[in-house]
Amino acid sequence: MIVLNPLFSKLDGKMPLGQEERAALAGLIQSKARRLPARQDLYVEGDAISPIRIILDGWACRYEQFADGRRQIVELFLPGDIMGQDCQFVERQDHSACSISALSYALVPRSELDAVARQFPAIGQALLWDASVAAAIHRQWIRSLGRLSATQRIAHLFCELLYRSARAGLARGTTFDMPMGQRDLGDARGLSTVQVNRTVQLLRSAGLLEWRRRIVEISDLPRLTRIAMFRPNYLELAPDSELLMSRSDTGPEIAARTGPEDRDLPLFR
Amino acid sequence: MIVLNPLFSKLDGKMPLGQEERAALAGLIQSKARRLPARQDLYVEGDAISPIRIILDGWACRYEQFADGRRQIVELFLPGDIMGQDCQFVERQDHSACSISALSYALVPRSELDAVARQFPAIGQALLWDASVAAAIHRQWIRSLGRLSATQRIAHLFCELLYRSARAGLARGTTFDMPMGQRDLGDARGLSTVQVNRTVQLLRSAGLLEWRRRIVEISDLPRLTRIAMFRPNYLELAPDSELLMSRSDTGPEIAARTGPEDRDLPLFR
DNA sequence: CGTGCCGTTGAACTTGGTCAAACGGTGTGG
DNA sequence: CCACACCGTTTGACCAAGTTCAACGGCACG
Numbered sequence: 001m002i003v004l005n006p007l008f009s010k011l012d013g014k015m016p017l018g019q020e021e022r023a024a025l026a027g028l029i030q031s032k033a034r035r036l037p038a039r040q041d042l043y044v045e046g047d048a049i050s051p052i053r054i055i056l057d058g059w060a061c062r063y064e065q066f067a068d069g070r071r072q073i074v075e076l077f078l079p080g081d082i083m084g085q086d087c088q089f090v091e092r093q094d095h096s097a098c099s100i101s102a103l104s105y106a107l108v109p110r111s112e113l114d115a116v117a118r119q120f121p122a123i124g125q126a127l128l129w130d131a132s133v134a135a136a137i138h139r140q141w142i143r144s145l146g147r148l149s150a151t152q153r154i155a156h157l158f159c160e161l162l163y164r165s166a167r168a169g170l171a172r173g174t175t176f177d178m179p180m181g182q183r184d185l186g187d188a189r190g191l192s193t194v195q196v197n198r199t200v201q202l203l204r205s206a207g208l209l210e211w212r213r214r215i216v217e218i219s220d221l222p223r224l225t226r227i228a229m230f231r232p233n234y235l236e237l238a239p240d241s242e243l244l245m246s247r248s249d250t251g252p253e254i255a256a257r258t259g260p261e262d263r264d265l266p267l268f269r
Numbered sequence: 270m271i272v273l274n275p276l277f278s279k280l281d282g283k284m285p286l287g288q289e290e291r292a293a294l295a296g297l298i299q300s301k302a303r304r305l306p307a308r309q310d311l312y313v314e315g316d317a318i319s320p321i322r323i324i325l326d327g328w329a330c331r332y333e334q335f336a337d338g339r340r341q342i343v344e345l346f347l348p349g350d351i352m353g354q355d356c357q358f359v360e361r362q363d364h365s366a367c368s369i370s371a372l373s374y375a376l377v378p379r380s381e382l383d384a385v386a387r388q389f390p391a392i393g394q395a396l397l398w399d400a401s402v403a404a405a406i407h408r409q410w411i412r413s414l415g416r417l418s419a420t421q422r423i424a425h426l427f428c429e430l431l432y433r434s435a436r437a438g439l440a441r442g443t444t445f446d447m448p449m450g451q452r453d454l455g456d457a458r459g460l461s462t463v464q465v466n467r468t469v470q471l472l473r474s475a476g477l478l479e480w481r482r483r484i485v486e487i488s489d490l491p492r493l494t495r496i497a498m499f500r501p502n503y504l505e506l507a508p509d510s511e512l513l514m515s516r517s518d519t520g521p522e523i524a525a526r527t528g529p530e531d532r533d534l535p536l537f538r
Numbered sequence: 539c540g541t542g543c544c545g546t547t548g549a550a551c552t553t554g555g556t557c558a559a560a561c562g563g564t565g566t567g568g
Numbered sequence: 569c570c571a572c573a574c575c576g577t578t579t580g581a582c583c584a585a586g587t588t589c590a591a592c593g594g595c596a597c598g
Contacts, residue, residue: 014358064412066498072415074408086401089283094405094503131400132355136363138407139343143333145414146341146459150586182545190415192587197546229335234363419554450576461555466578545594552587561578568571 004029006080007054009169013238015126024116025123029054029106036105038179042083042097049090051109053083058103059179062095063187073188075138076100076161080168082130085113101179129236136234145190148229153189154199155228158209162218163235166243174218174243178211273298275349276323278438282507284395293385294392298323298375305374307448311352311366318359320378322352327372328448331364332456342457344407345369345430349437351399354382370448398505405503414459417498422458423468424497427478431487432504435512443487443512447480 004025011017017025033056036042042060043050053060055077062075062083074095077083083097088110117124137160144156165176180188186196203209208224210217218224221243225232237243273294280286286294302325305311311329312319322329324346331344331352343364346352352366357379386393406429413425434445449457455465472478477493479486487493490512494501506512 062408064408064416066416070416072412074411074415086404089398089401090505092502094500095408129358132358135355135404135407138404138411139331139333139364141411142343142407142414143341145411147333147335147339181543193545194547194588195586198586201546231363233361236359452576462577463556463579464554467554470578539598541596541598543594543596545592547592548590550587550589553585554583555585556583557581559579561576563576564574566571566573568569 004054004056004080006056006078006168006170007082008080010080010130010167011126013167013241014236015122015129017122017126021120021122021126024120028108028112028116029056032106032108034105034107036099036103038099038101038103040099040103042099043093044096045093047093049087049093050084051107052085052113054106054108055079055081055083056104056106058105059100060097060103060105061100061184061188062097064095071187072190073184074141075134076188078161078164078168079170081134082127085127085131086134100184133234133236136236140234150189150191150195150199151202152228153191154185154196155203155208155224156230157185157189158203158216158218159221159225159228159230159232160235162216162221163232163237163243166241167235167237174221176216178214178216273323273325273349275325275347275437275439276351277349279349279399279436280395282436282510283505284391284398286391286395290389290391290395293389297377297381297385298325301375301377303374303376305368305372307368307370307372309368309372311368312362313365314362316362318356318362319353320376321354321382323375323377324348324350324352325373325375327374328369329366329372329374330369330453330457331366333364340456341459342453343410344403345457347430347433347437348439350403351396354396354400355403369453402503402505405505409503419458419460419464419468420471421497422460423454423465424472424477424493425499426454426458427472427485427487428490428494428497428499428501429504431485431490432501432506432512435510436504436506443490445485447483447485 004022007025008017008022038058042053045065057079059079060077060083061073062077063071063073065071083105087093113127117127140156140160144153148156161178162171162174162176165171170176182196182200183193185191185200186193189196191199200211203224204211208218208220208227210219224230232243273291276294277286277291307327311322314334326348328348329346329352330342331346332340332342334340352374356362382396386396409425409429413422417425430447431440431443431445434440439445451465451469452462454460454469455462458465460468469480472493473480477487477489477496479488493499501512
C-alpha cells in the first residue's frame with residue numbers, strides 16, 4: 001500500500017488528520033501512482049486541464065516558457081505538495097509544468113478528491129490550508145524577485161527549501177536533498193546561470209552552506225536567515241520544529257536587516 | 270442599498286450569479302461598509318487576522334515592508350476584488366496592506382461569508398474561481414519580475430490593469446482610472462521611481478499610452494500587448510469582451526516575441 | 539574513448555540603481 | 569494675493585549589479 005508520509009508530515013504541523021482521513025486519502029491514490037523521469041513535461045501551455053497530482057517522491061515545477069528559450073519557474077513542488085488544485089475552472093493550462101528529478105506522483109481525478117473532501121471536512125480544510133500556504137510562498141517569491149539582491153534571492157530559496165523539506169520529513173538536521181541544478185536555480189530566481197554560480201560560490205566560501213552532489217547542508221542557518229531576510233512564519237511550520245528552536249531572534253515585525261558582520265561580504269546590498 | 274456592481278461585472282464573465290445569489294451577497298454587506306483615505310494601512314505585519322474585505326470602490330494593495338524603508342507590493346486589489354480570503358488559517362498577518370486611493374469596502378466576517386457560500390453553492394464556486402484567478406495573477410507577476418525588462422514589466426502591468434478594470438466595468442474603451450503614482454508602480458514592479466519615470470516617458474513617446482492626472486489611455490493596445498508579451502487568457506475575461514476582439518493574433522502556445530518594429534526602441538530587450 | 543551536460547571562470551557590456559537637484563502643481567498660512 | 573512648503577515628477581551624472589559571450593574542466597554515460 002502506498003503511503004503519503006510527506007503529505008501527512010506536512011499537515012501534522014498545523015492540520016493533523018485522524019486515522020480515518022489518512023486511510024481515505026491513502027485509498028484515494030491506490031492504483032493511481034505514476035512515474036516520470038527527470039526533466040519531462042507533465043503538461044505544456046495550451047493543454048487541456050489535467051487531474052490533480054499529489055507528489056509522492058521527487059520534485060516538480062510550474063514554469064513559463066519564452067519564445068527565445070528562456071524560462072521562469074513560478075512554483076516548486078516537493079513531496080507532499082499538491083499540483084493543480086487551483087485550476088479547476090480553466091479549460092486550458094496557461095503555463096507548463098515539468099519534473100525536476102525523477103518523479104513519483106498520484107494522479108487523482110478532481111471529482112474523487114472533492115468527494116473525499118466532502119465526506120471528511122478535515123481533509124477539505126487541510127486542502128484549503130495547503131493552498132493558503134502556497135499563496136504565501138507566491139507572495140514571498142514576488143518580494144524576493146522584486147527587491148532582493150542575487151545573493152539574498154538564492155539564500156532565501158535555500159532557506160525556504162530547507163524548511164519545506166523539513167516539513168515533509170525529508171531533512172536531517174539542516175541537510176536536505178537538492179535535485180535542482182544551477183540552471184534551474186536561476187530559472188526560479190530570475191538569474192543567469194553565471195550569476196547563480198558566482199553567488200553559490202560566495203555562500204560556500206562564506207561558510208554558510210555546502211552543496212555537493214544533490215546534497216545541501218546549511219552550515220550557518222541563523223546567518224543565512226539574516227542575510228536572506230527570511231522569516232519562516234509564512235510557511236507555518238509546526239511550533240515544535242527543531243529548525244525554529246535555533247532561529248535567530250529577529251523581531252517578527254519588520255524584515256530583518258543583515259547583521260554588521262555581513263557588511264564586508266560583497267553583493268549583500 | 271449598496272450594490273456590488275464591480276464584483277458582479279467581474280463574475281458575469283465566467284461565473285454569473287442568479288438574482289438570489291446577488292441579493293444574498295448584497296444583504297451580506299449591508300451596514301458593513303467602511304471608508305478609508307488614500308495611503309492608510311488596513312493592517313500591518315504581525316496584526317491579528319482580520320475579516321474579509323470586499324472592495325467596493327478605490328484600489329488597495331498588499332505589500333512587504335523592508336527595514337530600510339523600501340517596500341514591495343505583492344498584490345493589487347481593484348473594485349470587486351476580495352481581500353483576505355486566503356488567510357483564514359493563520360493567526361497573524363505575515364504582510365501589510367494599505368489603501369492606494371480613497372477606499373470604500375465591506376468588512377465581512379469570515380463566518381458569514383462561509384455561511385452564504387454554503388447556502389448558495391454558486392457563491393462558493395465563484396469565490397474559488399476568484400481565488401484561482403488571483404493565483405494566476407501571482408504567477409504572472411513572478412514571471413514578470415523574474416524575466417522581463419523594466420519596459421516590459423511596466424507595459425505588462427498596464428495591460429493587466431486595463432483588463433482588470435474592464436472586467437470590473439470600470440474602463441471606457443481602453444481608458445481607465447489609475448490611482449497609483451509612479452512610486453507605487455515601482456514598488457509593484459521592483460523598480461526605482463527614476464526607472465519607472467524614464468520607462469513611462471518611453472511608452473508615452475512611443476505612442477503606446479497616455480497618462481495624465483490619474484487617467485490612463487492605452488493608445489496602441491496590440492503593440493503594448495506584444496511588447497509586454499502579455500497574454501490575457503490568464504485573467505479569464507468574458508469571451509465577448511471588446512478588448513479581446515481587438516487583440517493581436519499571438520499564438521497561444523508560446524509567449525509572444527516583440528515585433529520587428531519594436532527592435533529600434535531601447536530597453537525592449 | 540568520444541560526447542554532452544553541468545559547473546566554473548574571465549572579460550566586456552548593459553540595465554537599472556543611486557545620488558542630487560530642479561521643476562510644477564497644490565494646499566496653507568500670513 | 570503672494571510666499572512658502574510639500575509632494576510627486578523629471579532630468580542628469582555616475583556607479584554597480586547582473587548579463588552576455590566565450591572558453592575550459594570534470595564527470596557521467598554511451
